[in-house]
Structure formats: C-alpha cells, structure tokens
Amino acid sequence: MITIGIDIGGSSIKAALTDAGQRIVARTRRPTMAEYERERTISQIDECIGELLAHVEARDVEGIGVGVPGAIDLENGVVYYPPNLPGWGEVPLADILSRKWDIPVRLDNDANCAALGEAHFGAGRQREHFVGLTLGTGVGAGIIIGGRIYHGQRGFAGEFGHITINSDGPLCNCGNHGCVEAYVGIHYMMREAIPLLRADMNGLLYQRAIANPESLMPVDLSEAAQQGDTTSRDILRDTGKRLGIAIASAANLLDITTFLIGGGIAAAGDPLFEGIIESAIARVLKVHRDSLTILPAELGNDAGMLGAASLML
Amino acid sequence: MITIGIDIGGSSIKAALTDAGQRIVARTRRPTMAEYERERTISQIDECIGELLAHVEARDVEGIGVGVPGAIDLENGVVYYPPNLPGWGEVPLADILSRKWDIPVRLDNDANCAALGEAHFGAGRQREHFVGLTLGTGVGAGIIIGGRIYHGQRGFAGEFGHITINSDGPLCNCGNHGCVEAYVGIHYMMREAIPLLRADMNGLLYQRAIANPESLMPVDLSEAAQQGDTTSRDILRDTGKRLGIAIASAANLLDITTFLIGGGIAAAGDPLFEGIIESAIARVLKVHRDSLTILPAELGNDAGMLGAASLML
8 A cells, every 4th residue: 555645844845655654665855935825835745746656656546644733624634824834824735635636635733643653653653542742843742542643622632732830930832821832842942051051161062052152952952961061961851851740741631651752852862851751750640650651752753754644544 | 221320439429220321210328438348338339229229120220330439440340449448459349249239330430420420411411522520629530532431541541630730839649749639629728728818807708717617618618709708709719720720731732622610619609610711711722712611510419420320321
C-alpha cells in the first residue's frame, strides 16, 4: 500500500512517498513560503506531490495524509486559521488536493500526526496509550488512546501547552496566565536565559550570546549544556521541571503514564529529561509512580510526515 | 430490565432496585460502618440487596452495579485500598457478591458512577462528552466520552482533584503541592474560611462559627451565602475561581467543554458557579469560549446509585 505523507511546517513542507506509511520510498521538501498568499503555499504542496508521483503510478497511491499546524475540521478536511500560516483563514485543503490529484486526502493536526508517527514507527510502538509532546515555539501534543489519536469533541484535543501550572504565572500567548507553554516555549526559555547567563559571564552560553546575541537559540543551550556549561544545564533542568508539573496533571486526569518528548528542545537530552522525571515523579499520584515512563521521541523531524502518511492506514 | 445500583459512601450505603437503571422501583440505605471490619460493611451491602430482592424474583434481576470510593480493577471486579474504607485492602467484591446472590456484578469508581448517572438520567442527557465533577472531601470526576466512561489505562482516570493549579501552592493529601483539591476540598475551604470570618465578626458565618466552631461545614457557608453573608459569598466565589483554573486546563487538554458540578458544595449555588464561570471563561482557549458549559448536576445523592444501576445496561 503506497501513501503520501506531508508535514506542513511554518518554514518548510516535508513530504514522503511511503510503503504503508512505514518505509520511505522517496522524500522531498520545499519552503512553505508562509509569507506569501496561501495559493503559493498550496502550489508548494502540489510541487511536492508531483515530484513524489514521478516514482509511481498515481492510481497506485491509496491516499495523501497531511499534517497541518492548526485546528482542523476533520470530517470536512478544512483547515481553520492556522496561526503560523497567516492569511489562510478557512481552507478546504482536503478537497483542493483531492480534486487536483484525484487521490483521497485526510488532514490532521501536526502534533497529532507526530504522535501517530511515533505510535506506528517510533518510541510509541507497542504502546496503546501515550501522550506525544512536541516542544517548539509552543508545546503541542497528540494523545494516543488505544493506538488511535484522541481528537476530543471537535478535534481540538491535546493543547497540552495550555495546561496551567501557576495561575499567577506569566502571561501566555493564549491570554491565560501561567500555562506551561508560557514557561517552556522557546521564547520564554530564551528570555529566562538572559539574566542567568549574565550571572555567569565565563560560561559557554554567555560567550555564544556575546558573539551573536540576536540569534541565541535553544540549540545553543543544549550544545552548551552538552559541553558542561552549568547555566545551560540549569535552564534546561528548570524547563524540564515545569514540563513535569503539567505531565503529572495530565497523567492524573487521563491515567496515561507514558509521555514521549520530541521537538527541537528534546534533543537537549539529559538535563531536560532529568528535570522532567524528577518533577513528574514527585508530583504524580502514587498509583502512577512505578509506571510513569518519560522517553525521547525517536523519529525526529520525520515523525509528522510518517504519521500523516499513516492517517490513510 | 431490572437492575440493582449500590453506592458505597464513607458513611452510608445507598441502594435501589431500578427498571433499566431509570425508574427507581424500591430503595434502601444502611450505615457503611467503615470503622468496623470489612465483613461488616459487606454484610451491610448484603442487607441492602436482600431487602431490595424482596420486591422481585432474584432471577429477574439482570445485574448489580456497585460504585466504590476508590480504585478498581475493572476486569476482575477487585477493589483496591479504598481510602475511606480502611482495612479493605484488595477485595474481590464482584466475586463475593455475585457468588452470594448468583447475579452478575460490575464495579466502578463512585465518581464514574455519578457521571454515568448524570449521563443517562441527569444533566448529561443528550451530551456525548462531559466531565462530571463531584465536590466533597476531595474533587472526584468521571470523564464521559462518546456517552461512555473513559477509564484510562488502568481504570484510574478522572483524578481531577490532582490537577496542579499552583505548583508552589499548599500541600495536598497526595503529597503534591497546589493540586486544585488542596484549595477546593472541604477541609481546605474551612481552613481558609476562619481568618476571613474573623475579619467580619458581624457576619452570619461568624455567628454560626461562634455558636459551634467545631462543626462549621460547607453547608453553613452556602446557607449564609444564600442569606446574603458577604464573607461566605467571597469564600465560595474564590473556591469557584480555583476550580475554574483546573476546568480550563482540562478543557484545553481534552477538548471537552461541558462540566457538570455535583456534590455537597455544588448546592452552594450562585457565588460558586459565578466564580467557576468567570475564571474558566477567562482562562480557556478562545476556541472553547463559546461552547464552555458549566451546569449543576441534577441527580444529587442519587447520581452514584443510578449510575451504578446503569453499569449493567
């Protein structure tokens, strides 16, 4: 069974031709060009599909799955105002693509696709119930229950980033105070980092920041941490601890005790994971302590694309 | 279809003979006698069943559903260390009762039963997805997804009381800090009440407290609030606001926007509900604001018993 999986990100579109979602037969990518009109982005998607279809007969392709960064009307295949694709509004993307290519199209949210990819091919294999977190600008999640994506009432489930961890905490983009995303999202982390690195002017991170203060990114934190920089390790560990608070709340509410951590920051490794585990274990109900399992996601940037390809399975 | 529903509470056992879970044909109750050995409590349950079976032929009873205040191994019908039934440990209650009465027995958690009761016969009718909260010593919840109880991985789902709302908040019974239950549970509420009522010595609540300070209970708060006592209204409104923080987190994570509020404090009415709604609406993601629905549960003390009776449907 041949399917195509497409992951639309804010900066690039990744697409693969897969055998049953699993083996990647061919892959390609294009810039998203989100800063142009939506037709431009859609034609970038079409270019990806066209390139992949050069490898097979179109009639052999059972379906195209698309992961979109935003809310989806699943039944009708309509994208709703994706925050990182300005100017999209309401777009019947499934119809647009299936008419053009005469292939069935299914959409889902990108975090759901990433979790589904891990469920089928990554760290979620043989796990019926888990939450797949994607740490990036925000904190997305796909909730997998019984091996399937849990969508909720209208398809909006999994807004893990908007679990409150401190009701008097910093203002979040969503308008609420103290969401876990307001602590753990990339921008907040970097804002937190600045006073800390000023206090450690001999640290690796400070030297990087001096060299290029505008572009200090989480990858700098994780690289500096790996090289033993204490300030960077502390920032990552604190980030992990905050994530652990929300993980404990979610585990208690859902009775799901496996959490897979993916996305850019997850590559930061030990200090982040140590912080998560320390805080989640200390906070979760006793009944969950032994089964709590926090693991790195395995598929990296391919998770969303592979999950999208398996939407059609 | 005749079924029996039994609700085992910390102080009393309530039982009903029902027609398809819906119409109560006969009802009875006994003290739980939790302070005695577990055999005593089980014989109280047996007395309830025996009394109800006087009304029908035992062979016409399709099943007995039992709501238990604690964790359940659903598959095997085993009760695990219910906190309000000391000395129970692990009890194969379904086997014990079904052998004695030769009738199939199914167990579930009491908060799940209360939510199921509301789903079938109360404020949850015609609602496929909702969270039924029971406010009491703790904050229990039953999560209804697609008209059925969501049990989670091992049957422990719905520990709504242990959603963190302030990670540096007061110590909760569970060992975590800042669980919503550590603010909203009866003991905490009453502890909060004391300095406030001292500050308003002319208030109704203060006069009640003076008359009988040991026994000041949430019902005093709600009665005083209904009679216009400002301190009582403030306490209830603050309690509602804190509950609203956890409701917003749960709505964002689950994409479930209907919350039914039951249990003793829920009778406190307006100030509590105003607080919940104000805070939950302010904090929930915009996409949920229009659909957020906070309603009082309808079945009062019968919810658990009726839900238990409908476990067999």
